Amino acid sequence: MDNKEVTFEQAMAELEEIVKKLEKGELTLDESISFFRRGVELTKYCSKKLDEAERSITMLIEGENGVTEKELPELEQGR
Amino acid sequence: MNMMSAMNVLTVSQLNKYIKDLISKDVVLSGLWVKGEISNFKNHYSGHFYFTLKDEKSLLKCVMFRSNASLLPFMPENGMKVIIRGYISVFERDGQYQLYAEEMQPDGIGALYIAFEKLKKKLEAEGLFDASRKRRLPFLPGAIGVVTSSTGAVIRDIINVLSRRFYNVNLKLYPVQVQGEQAAGQIAAAVRRFNELDNVDVIIVARGGGSLEELWPFNEEIVARSIYESRIPVISAVGHETDFTIADFVADVRAPTPSAAAELVMPERAVVENRLDGLRLRLRNAVMKKTSMERLLLKRIEGSVAFRQPLNKIYQDRMLLDVQKKYMQKALSALNTEYRNRLSLLAATLDTLSPLKSLARGYSITKSKKDGSLIKSIHAVSVGDRLEISLTDGRLGCTVDSIEGDNNG
Known part of the structure; x- marks a missing residue:
């Protein structure tokens, strides 16, 4: 599975589709199992996506060597 | 005079x-x-x-x-x-x-108002506001670009709302002036810069409330064009709910306020997690239901006659086969007798038709000794020809002494 091209939203949509298919119960056992495998992959992928982003709040500054990012001072009430 | x-x-x-x-x-x-x-x-x-x-x-x-x-x-x-x-x-x-x-x-203000209407009409005619070209916002943007002032409440509001919804947010502020002569050029440049850097998934162009003159940069054509040309979806969030700017019309989504933009751009993490958990549960349940159903079916099959007495069918088939075999043998011998009868009948018929029968009655067959041809006329032979005459019990070798034709011959 190549998830590089899949956005979180696409993954969720595919997962939803798979769940609906499985719930209909019209698949063969082999099909059900391979869809289930894909579904598990997708949930893992989505969970990872939710967690992988690190909080980062920066300001872009144009300089001679292009753009640099400077951290913006945190806001206490933002926590 | x-x-x-x-x-x-x-x-x-x-x-x-x-x-x-x-x-x-x-x-x-x-x-x-x-x-x-x-x-x-x-x-x-x-x-x-x-x-x-x-x-x-x-x-x-x-x-x-x-x-x-x-x-x-x-x-x-x-x-x-x-x-x-x-x-x-x-x-x-x-x-x-x-x-x-x-x-x-x-x-004064009247001039701005007229300019606004004129530019709005022009850009509308050019198709910059077409609903068909509005892009959907990403559901969960990896990084959010914000074009606004680095000072003031707007960026703070946006950060606050975003942090509340999704703590591990990735936000990049491109600081610009949001009013005055320089503002429009800076805003447009910032939108273009984000597109060049391609380091965000969505851009918020924001400014707090203000007078028509203060909001004016967002009514400038250069800003409208930069938003129109942006490959990255743009949310406009300028002024208060009642303020409409040209930027609002061109943007993919208009947020009534900067805080609203922050709510639009990022889903609440808890909501997303709930949805994901729900799907995970349904996925497991659905597949478990399927396997238990299949297991039940398997049990039923295992309990069936075919599994309990697997040779039963074979015995039955063998019996059937034996019966069939007997039928076949019977049919074959009947056929045999019939053919035998027909054969002797044919032989008898053949016998009556045989020329040998005529020979027995005193007729003979004359053939040329030379080439074995059947002699049916006196014209086929000359005096001195050797002939062979077949009788019922043997053959005679003869020489033609004389030839006499019948008068009617």
Whole structure:
């Protein structure tokens, strides 16, 4: 599975589709199992996506060597 | 002075005519700009506008003929501050000089308003506002670009709301001035820069509330174009809920306020997690239901006769086979007898037809010894030919001594 091209939203949509298919119960056992495998992959992928982003709040500054990012001072009430 | 010295006394008409001529020769008065506030505005049924232009101290009578009035992109009204291009001339009948207006522009806020309407119409005609080209926002943007001032409440509000919804947010601020001369250029450049850097999934162009003049940069064409050309979806969030800017019309999504933009751009993490958990559960349940159903089916199959007495079927089939085999053998021997009967019948028939039978009755068959051909006529032989005559019990070798034809032969 190549998830590089899949956005979180696409993954969720595919997962939803798979769940609906499985719930209909019209698949063969082999099909059900391979869809289930894909579904598990997708949930893992989505969970990872939710967690992988690190909080980062920066300001872009144009300089001679292009753009640099400077951290913006945190806001206490933002926590 | 010729006229006056010659006649000394003038009629009113003559004087007015004279003054009119004098005025019309003046370079300044024949083409000028004048500004003031409109009062006594009359939109005459002929299509001409009659009004007075005034400032704190003075009044000026004005007329704008239909040919020019009909071209105005707005309807003048009392109290409106305007700048008028025209010329001064004298209306001889009333002895009144007045401004003949050829062009009129709103002054101040009015001018901005007109410019807004004009640009809106133009860009709309070009298709910059088309709903069909509005892009959907990413559901969970990896990084969010914000174009606004680095100081002030707007960026703080956005960060606060985003952090509340999704703590591990990735936000990149591109600081710009959001009012004044530089603002429009900076905002447009920032949107383009994000597109060049391609380091965000969505851009918020934001500014807090303000007067029409303060919000003006977001009504500039350069900003509209930068948003239109952006490959990255753009959310506009300018001023308060009631403020509409050109940027709002071009943007993929208009947020009523900067905080609202932050809510639009990022889902609440808890909501997303709930949805994901729900799907995970349903996925497991569905597949477990499927496997338990299959297991049940398997049990039923295992419990069936075929599984309990697997040879049963074979025995049955073998019995059937034996019966069939017997039938076949019977049929075969019947066929055999029938053929045998038919054969002896045919042999008998054949026997009666055989030439040998004729020989037995005393007929003979004569053949040429030379080539074995059957002799059916005296013309086929000559005297001295050797012949072979077959009789019922043997053959005779003969030589033709004489040939006599029958009379009727």
